[in-house]
């Protein structure tokens with residue numbers, strides 16, 4: 001079992017990473033201030049892990065809310081179900097909300113905790129690879145809006161993150177691959193040597209090898225904890241964690257939430273960010289191709305949707321939260337392992353990137 005820390009002064013918290021942690025109250029009890037606990041989960045995760053976690057927390061007054069499953073339900077209507085559950089069970093300000101599920105559950109449960117009675121404690125218990133390496137850490141919470149991804153929410157940090165790697169044994173392969181998109185992202189933005197490690201271990205990761213996964217989860221969480229500890233509310237550095245997301249969120253919103261998994265859209269968006277970095281002369285075609293091969297080996301689609309025009313992309317990219325003064329800002333690679341957020345690029349290069357033939361690029365790998 002490993003313990004990492006997100007260092008935010010009096011709001012610092014631990015990230016526990018290990019096997020079968022869901023059974024063990026010692027990872028939860030020190031972070032539950034009162035007696036009431038509300039476990040928020042969904043219809044897929046509940047039959048798998050809700051009774052196990054409830055049993056581990058038998059010393060507390062535990063209630064639960066089971067949400068519908070899917071990105072398409074990351075919205076106000078579903079969020080209301082959490083408030084309905086808390087109020088029906090008469091949960092007071094001393095309650096602790098526990099998010100048991102992937103990033104959709106974690107983002108909604110965290111946002112509900114930020115809002116309920118103006119803020120109650122919450123604990124993240126991520127059960128997908130993507131939520132274990134990314135969404136459970138850093139305090140971004142919220143829901144989608146029909147006009148834009150994650151456009152309503154709050155920065156609200158958990159009291160702890162409890163990562164039980166054995167929960168990945170039940171995760172569908174497509175979802176595991178989606179999480180690998182965010183893992184590979186760390187190598188591209190701030191940990192270049194991680195890319196070589198991933199190239200050597202990607203098959204083991206896809207085979208749900210627990211040793212390889214634990215190592216990748218720890219290295220990913222450590223990278224995110226470093227960035228969040230420096231720039232919690234994304235005034236600068238933290239934006240590098242958004243590599244591929246300006247393009248990727250456009251894909252998710254255009255296609256309809258949940259059609260492309262978040263990680264799949266991020267992978268395609270990362271390919272577009274790689275191509276734009278190459279067109280700017282910052283990385284080579286060989287470096288772009290190396291990253292594309294790794295994403296493909298992870299089981300991810302590396303060709304963006306062919307039914308989206310440059311204007312489709314530009315329409316959604318204009319709504320992105322990194323926009324400043326009406327100018328689109330993108331996370332690009334100055335070199336492999338070194339990302340920057342910038343709005344200072346020739347628009348003809350952006351347009352050429354949006355119009356590029358990614359199918360041909362993929363076929364020449």
Ligand SMILES: NC(=O)c1ccc[n+]([C@@H]2O[C@H](COP(=O)([O-])OP(=O)(O)OC[C@H]3O[C@@H](n4cnc5c(N)ncnc54)[C@H](O)[C@@H]3O)[C@@H](O)[C@H]2O)c1
Nearest residue numbers: 044102103104105127128130131134135140167170171262
């Ligand atoms: N807040 C952040 O910093 C942050 C970071 C990255 C992504 N996100 C958000 O996270 C969401 C994507 O998260 P995700 O990829 O975890 O998707 P998800 O939450 O939809 O989970 C993927 C699927 O796996 C199921 N599942 C979860 N755990 C399982 C398990 N152990 N076994 C079997 N099935 C399981 C879920 O029910 C769901 O059907 C997006 O909404 C994205 O915007 C947020």
Ligand SMILES: O=C(O)C(=O)C[C@@H](O)[C@H](O)[C@H](O)COP(=O)(O)O
Nearest residue numbers: 134138140149150238241242245321
């Ligand atoms: O934590 C961050 O900061 C990230 O950018 C992590 C991303 O992987 C994640 O998808 C996040 O939700 C995107 O941030 P957003 O502000 O564009 O919604």
Ligand SMILES: [Zn+2]
Nearest residue numbers: 182245262266
């Ligand atoms: Zn993401």
